[in-house]
Amino acid sequence: MRDGATIDTPPLAQAAKKRGGLFRKYIVLFVAVVCVALLSNGLLEIYFSYQELTASLIRLQREQADAAAAKLAQFIDEIQNQLGWTTQLPWSPGSVEQRRFDALRLLRQVPAITELALLDASGHEQLHVSRLAMDVIGSNLDLSKQPAFTEAIAHKVYYGPVYFRRESEPYMTLALAGTRRENGVAIAEVNLKLIWDVVSQIKVGEHGDAYVVDGHGRLIAHPDISLVLRNTDMSKLAQVNAALHAADDPQIEPVQVGDDIQGRKVLTAYALVAPLGWFVFVELPVAEANAPIYGSIARSSILLLAALALACLAGLFLARRMVGPIRALQLGAARFGGGDLKQRIAVKTGDELELLSDQFNDMGARLEESYADLERKVDSRTRELAQSVEELRALGEVSQAVNSTLDLTALLATIVAKAAQLSGTEAGAIYVYDEDRGEFRLRATHGMSKALIDAIASEHIDLQDTTIGLAALHRAPIQLPDLNDAPRTAIQEAILNAGFRALLVVPLLRPEHIVGALVIRRRAPGNFTKATIDLLETFASQSVLAIQNARLFSEIEEKGHQLEIASQHKSQFLANMSHELRTPLNAILGYTELMLDEIYGAVPERMHGVLDRIQSNGRHLLGLINDVLDLSKIEAGQVTLSIADYSLEDVLQGVFVALESLARDKEIALQLDVPVALPKARGDERRMKQVLLNLVGNAIKFTERGSILVAAEKQGEFFAILVRDTGPGIAVEEREKIFEEFHQADNSATKGKSGTGLGLAIAKRIVELHGGRIWVESELGQGSTFFVSIPVNADVKLEHA
């Protein structure tokens, strides 16, 4: 049995709660997967593109540096070449003017050279031209000890250290020896600020720049000329420092990321200007270099956000697609569980979920079939039950009818009608078998036309050669599924003509006896079911009962009637007999009296005794006859009370006086206890006296010794009178019987006591006629107490009765 709560608690609420969980899980999972994928992809991409970008930027910068270095080298080479023209010829006195032209041409062609000194082979200055200073010819200044001269002579060319004029302008001395010694040496002061042209042309990104330092790390050229003019020492920068020492120690790796002079992080690359020992640095701020990376990061972030949104949407969509069907399945399952088997779960996802839903639907269909089957069965059972109930009710009605009515014809009609109705047939009849005449007689019919009834009633149906008789003889039901197939008899012909095709005969049986037959007829041919047969057998037994009851009742009624008549005859007889007996007895007693009174002469003493005995026995016989007469009168309803006012006390005193001598004879104390102010009673005084005489007389008669108390008092509207003796007592089983006619308590104590046994019976009837009651309380050996309770006013009681 399933728990009812599962069905009753709203499954939707539960479902929603659980759906939320699954739903969230799906989305979170989806988003997490997408984010992790994108994030890792983005990070990897950023990392690698950072590496590539840095590498390519460094490469580019190095190329630029190389190009710049080449240009600087070319610049120096150019100067050197130009300078070479001035040392083409050996010195001679006439060549000064020519050399001055050459020098001026040189100044014009090479703006970087501010001053030019030409020395002869001995190191004496022969010519000095300048852009700012005065030209000097033939100063013969001895410069042979100057490094510019000695170095140039030694190495053909001399690059002096960078120096600053006015502490701010970079200059360098460049000395070149002629191809032959006698050609002398040209010493040029080269303004390095012109290198700025070269350096400033190097453009790296937006804020990147290039600069040149000399072999000591001093800044020679920089786009920001003020830095150069400020005579900046760059050697403290890591990349410059590394470059300066790289020549001495090849182990030193070039620094790729360093700080520039303004403290910015820069990507840096350099190239050596070979002949000069200078370095060209090309630097790009990392911030700018990484701008594409930042862009990429921003794009990735936006992409990530977009992907996140997309993932959310996709997750939402997928979760809905996943959870939706699951939820549909869940709801469907819940509805299946709730009993809605007609519904079908519509999940068209084309995957396992659809398979699952199909299986659910199959299950639903199966369940529905089972339920339908079950319902059919339940319906059928219910119908059967209803049928049974109907049958039972019909049987109950029949039973009730059987028990409540003695109208056999009506009863049998009811039975056959119910039988036909419950067996689904159109007609039926009950036959009663007359054993004396040996034939079945039609007693009750249902659904039969008058003609058919007449036709059947006119036929003699005995035990032989009839279907009914056959069934009765075999003491078993017989059915004829189709009368067309059965041998034709007159009755069956009539039945067939009436439109009936099938019939079922159920015999009504009693042990050893045939009671009759219950027949039902159906218009449709075919076999009767076992259930129908069983049912009809029940009806048959009910019919038997009804017929039996009816028979018994009629017998009892007849016997009662006979008994009543006999009783009347007896009472009449007794009354007549008593009367007839009393008449001669009165004559006997009268004559005996006359004889004792010696009317007819003297009577001898012996005869006197006999006469006394005749008279005594005669009187006793008369009493008996009177008693019988009384009783018979009472029985016959001929006694009526003569109601009048009387004194109960007087009655009791009368009884006392009448019987006191008798008690004294037996030495029994007879006591009378009556209250003084006892009200008048209303009733039959003589009859009441008769009752009390009888009771007290009995007491004296059965008591051998002891005492007898007679007491009376008024209790409410009744007089209570008791007579108590100390006699032998009455056994329990005798107590009721003693009030019946011709009965005496049978025990040793009553043996030999004379009496008709009618006294108490008469007393009881008299008391009851007064509307009172008489009863006895007694124990064996303890004496007996007779109680009489009579209404003070018997009139009232009688009226009420």
Place this chain on the structure above:
Amino acid sequence: MRRRDLMALIACATAWPRLASAQTANKLPVIGYLALNVSEQEPELIDAFRDALAGLGYVEGKTATIVGRHAAGNLRALNLLAKQVAALRPDVILADTATPIKAMRAAAPDVPIVGALMGNPIAQGLVASFAHPGGNVTGIAADVEELRAKLLELALEAIAGVKAIGLLRNPEGDNAATLERELRDAAAKHGIALHAADARTPDDIAGAIEQLSQSGAAFFYVQANGVFNSERYRIGQLALARHLPGISDQNRYVPAGLLMSYGVKTVDNYRRAAVFIDKILKGAKPADLPVEFPTRVVLTINLKTAKALGITLSQSLLLRADEVIE
């Protein structure tokens, strides 16, 4: 998260950089100038300055406000004009020579000043040193100590047999005394006398030239000066009329009829001044910006004047000439 919220977030994320950048351009930097050697009629130098500023991203009315006053050589108006420029509340000021620089420094003591044509800034008390000016003023020097001696040497090479030379000067200019001493020293080395003639106003010029002509000067040196600058064509005509060759350290006097000049190219200095302006607007202190000397020193020769005066220029001189006016 609701779909709508997500969309709003994305919209915010994309709009954010624009919002952020929109906040900075509230106030345009104000670049003021006070130019003694420029007149309304000859705005080339200021135009060059503006061009250079535009090249650095300062476009008048769009990214910067560039306003100033031209004194056109009127020294007496300088203080008034300086006050007017200061009233414009400039963030940085361009002034050309020492006189307007000083006037400007007096009118706006806290505003950085870039001098475009400083003669001898240390001597004129504008900067402590070239490398570290140390004050509110920096800029480009137009003048170095030996330049005039060299000019004299070149002039002597062009004109032979010189016994004396003249100097047309304006005593009110800052550098007049320095110039005269330098020139007298250089002339003395060549054994040449120097006659100086003063001209304070344009009206004085003709008399001064007449005076120089009669003093026996073989040629005369025109002091670069706001007054003379405005009157340079008249000076050229007067000199030609007197057969008196004139020389100058500023090349723009040469087309006016002088014989030659040797010195910086003025327009270069104005262009270079824009770089200083830029650096200062970006936060650099003038005290830390070294005074520059122009890279180019240009020898300009007016062959027409030479021809008119019957001067034959030597081959070596022509060889040296950077610009020749024919």
